[in-house]
Amino acid sequence: MKKSTMSIALAAALLSISVAQAGEFTGGWIGLKAGNNNSDVTSLVAAASAKNASTYGLEGGYNWDMGGLLLGVNGFADFNQKVDHATATPGVVSNYGSDALGLDVKLGLPSGNWLPYAKVGYASVAAKGVAVTGTGSGAHLGLGVEYKFAPHWSVAGEYTTVSDNFNNNTQKLNNNNFTIGLNYYFDSVAPAAVAAAIVAPVLVKEAAKPVAVAPKIVEKTIFTDKPVTIEGANFDTSSAKIKPAADKKLNEVVDFAAKYKESNLAISGHTDSRGSEKLNQKLSLSRAESVKAYLVKKGVSAARITTKGEASTRPVADNKTKAGRAQNRRVEINSVVRESKQVRVTE
Known part of the structure; x- marks a missing residue:
């Protein structure tokens, strides 16, 4: 036959x-970021006296592909530099900044090389400076977009905000950060x-x-x-x-x-x-x-x-x-x- x-x-x-396809942003990663910090302490400074200072930080985490969506967790450390702020007393300024540590959950929607995302989590903030010291904690929120320009590398622009009550809730430190970051993916695909x-x-x-x-x-x-x-x-x-x-x-x-x-x-x-x-x-x-x-x-x-x-x-x-x-x-x-x-x- x-x-x-x-x-x-x-x-x-x-x-x-x-x-980059949907799975391009999955896996473990680390990153460096730098940008602008806008901060004030509500019980100390006069109205509309928030000031800008430089900020830099470290972050890292892990992302999972959820079938068209991306779910991730990441830890971060922000170092907001000191700057003079006006106080409620005319002519008197207070020089302070803050350090923030925390953990976020990230939800993103990959589209080719782009990843728009939102994040929510927890931050512990330590104030540092004249007349403003202490620690507190609060919700950490953020929005950002990430772009993959090489198999292992991406850049990200991000806005985050956190408000922390400290010193027995007598002061409230507000931080708004605008940063640009460079990220490295260990497993790019x-x-x-x-x-x-x-x-x-x-x-x-x-x-x-x-x-x-x-x-x-x-x-x-x-x-x-x-x-x-x-x-x-x-x-x-x-x-x-x-x-x-x-x-x-x-x-x-x-x-x-x-x-x-x-x-x-x-x-x-x-x-x-x-x-x-x-x-x-x-x-x-x-x-x-x-x-x-x-x-x-x-x-x-x-x-x-x-x-x-x-x-x-x-x-x-x-x-x-x-x-x-x-x-x-x-x-x-x-x-x-x-x-x-x-x-x-x-x-």
Whole structure:
């Protein structure tokens, strides 16, 4: 009994992005920040006498991908510098600042390289300066937006506020901070929740030849391969975003799927050899997922598509050259189709 297996490789590609999908902001991180502190003590200073001073701080935490949302926790330490404030006594000033330590819960909505977020938590504040000393605690609130500009690095702009009662609730220190921060992510790409799969080859069996008393001419179905290759653009370093220049090539894949309606598509993403294995694995899967999203948007059923990240394990060119690495940053689409024709044979 004869078996034939048919396999068609469609090589398609895309152009550039910055790094980042929903999972780009997951994992552990640390950061430094600096900016402006606006503060006053309500029982000590005259009305509208809040003053600006410099501030700097440290923070770090861990984020989780919650399926389109980001949930995180982080600790922080703010060091608000001393500055002269007016007091209720004309001509008298008080020079003070504060240190704040606390813990926040963060909720964000990732969108590509951007992460707008809000945070709420607890802060313990220690005032330092002339006529203003003591410690207190209160709710810590914040709003910010973060931008991922490299696999491990991001910048964030943030506003936070905290009001603390201290000295037996006789004074209230108000701090409003506007800062810019630089963050480092230890694991720049979080594991994706998409299972990689490979379309199993289709095995086509021909009916066993009938036992014939005498030779005769019959019609039989012959299955033949139809190889198709589509060459597309490759990715830039750390890139997974589809650009308009890739539409023509991907539309050829859409036409292929429309013609062979029973075929499935197995999409595999690839990277060059630079970067860590873990980062390349996620990046290659992100490339495959970008292609899948494009095809689904164009009408191809998601149930027909599976994705897989191959990282840098299957190079097609030399990774030691710039041109070779560009060829290796790619996506391949594999499918199995069956075409048949009737022929007359003698048995």
